[in-house]
Amino acid sequence: MKKILFSILVLTTSVAAIAQQQNLSNSTKPIHAEEPPVDGYTVKTDIENRKVVPYANIRQTDVAYQKRVWREIDLREKLNKAFASPKSRLIDILINAVMNGELTAYDPTPSENDPNGDSFKNVLPTDQVMARFGGDSVLVEEYNENNEVISSRYESRTFSGENIVKFRIKEDWIFDKQRSVFEPRIIGIAPLITPQIPGMESTAGMNTSGDAGYDPFDPFAVQPEQQEVTNSDVALPVQDNSFTPQVDPTPAFWIYFPEARHILVNKEVVNRNNDATGLSYDDVFIKRMFASYIVKESNPEDLRIKDYIANDVERLYESERIKKTLMDWEQDLWSY
Template sequence: MKNFGEMKKIVCSLLALGYFFVAFGQQENLSNSTKPIHIEEPIDGYVAKTDLENRKVVPYANIRQTDIAYSKRVWREIDLREKMNKAFASPKSRLIDIIIDAVMKGELTAYDPTPSENDPNGDSFKNVLPIDQVMARFGGDSVLVEEFNENNEVVSSRYESRTFSGDHIVKFRIKEDWIFDKQRSVFEPRIVGIAPLIVPQIPGLESSAGVVSTGDPGAPSTDFDPFDPFSVPPAQQSAENNPAPVMPVSAGNNAFVPQIDPTPAFWIYFPEARHILVNKEVVNRSNDATGLSYDDVFIRRMFASYIVKESNPDDLRIKDYLNEGVERLYESERIKKSLMDYEQDLWSY
């Protein structure tokens, strides 16, 4: 009994000592504190989000070439102006800013999209784009700043570094393969590459886009910009200068309205980019505690897109054989449905 009593005292003493150290080492509750507390590294919130920073890429299942019973390559475009893709353009975690930052730090490799002899389509990841040329794809990395005097004369000029803004990137192109693995009986897409799309700045075409001209140099100025609310239509201008009836100018009557299609600034190899995207959180407008990364969004297909090309013998894009925008959209949906129908036709019920 005596030994039991001593043992009981020792155990109680150890428990009390442990409770003291735990209470002493625990940080005081910030919400209930009545005195100022100095914290060397404050946390932006009440919980430190460390799980996203420590995540690792979950590798794809291994596929042997002999197990691929069906394969189809498609090219898609993601428009960030669509409601479902708004998270890609969030200033808190913009996709283009993440990619540019990783490229400039040397964590990602940018590939030149210019067609060449060894890469006819420019999307085979064969030609590396030097880092010093990456920012030039977005309009240059410096801007000329001029200073004027009171007579509006240039007195000095200097070059200043241009601050990159991702607001102008509103589209991304995705290159992916749809594969049916007969070993696992799984039909799944695997993204191969991602490219931000830009509109090339061609000198002389910035002011002519959307402008209709009569083509007669001796006639009064009848340039009409449909996007300018103060621009006067050609018919109204002619009526003011000439009372005689004038035929309206159509787009096919000596008028040329250039249409510049977006083109990739560079290509990023997606299997390499996954190691960067897995640690970048996607902003969710409904819930801040989703914990989704950009890798999750792409792997789970949580985005809206439309197909612009599928692999074919003639290597044609949809716009190469369809002119109307609505017809192109229908063709994109037809290709999507054909992929889904292939999977459905594999099984019989």
């Protein structure tokens, strides 16, 4: 019996040694492996195999307080830089999942059955998703020596999410008296785009380097290179009294967050300070590891903050006031 156990132990050790030799990162001599070598000394398989941890069940009779708020996440803020990392960009993850049929995109256009466009009532067809970002093809025309169009064709172009700098999230703050927990539950997430409307030809406040064909609102467009300005090129600013319409970013589509969790849980977030954190996008949203500001709270008039406050700074103060109101409600709950 001892000989059998010893033989099994030797066989197991040999198999483990052979398996380690196949990994080029741990080998001491060149090995011609059929598969590509491991990029590093460890393989991150925990992210790929993770499953969504479900929320605790909440009964309607246990909801003692509920408040709905809409937030915006600006990727230009330092805390949100990971959302725009080229290695794992959030907009690329959502677009790929929608185009592959793994997520459902909902139309943000207000309608009769969905006045605000964020209630996940109308499904946005897949072929219209890319059209919200400027389309997935470009018309190329050929001219002759007389500057006449002789032929035209469509060429596909790769989507780039570099120009998507804001996301909007819709969430509910709920106090569960059964568990005595006051927590937020994200309902939906939407990338924000600036629509093109007549009158937006004016480039006030934009890059006016003179590059023909560059559209600052087109996510597919290649941004022109910044040129150094010498003293001889400096010119006095020209007073422009022409009216420039103010266009606010609008959702391209809405994603139901509970459905998106099954995709985000397997997507790792790039960390600037440590490559071994193992945080997924689901962890970032659930643990609230992002910076945001409130743009609307539920109210009888269905008003946004910008509808009753015109000054941008005052809007931020109002956003902080709403945040403090939510926190104070929980603190006052436990005061004696």
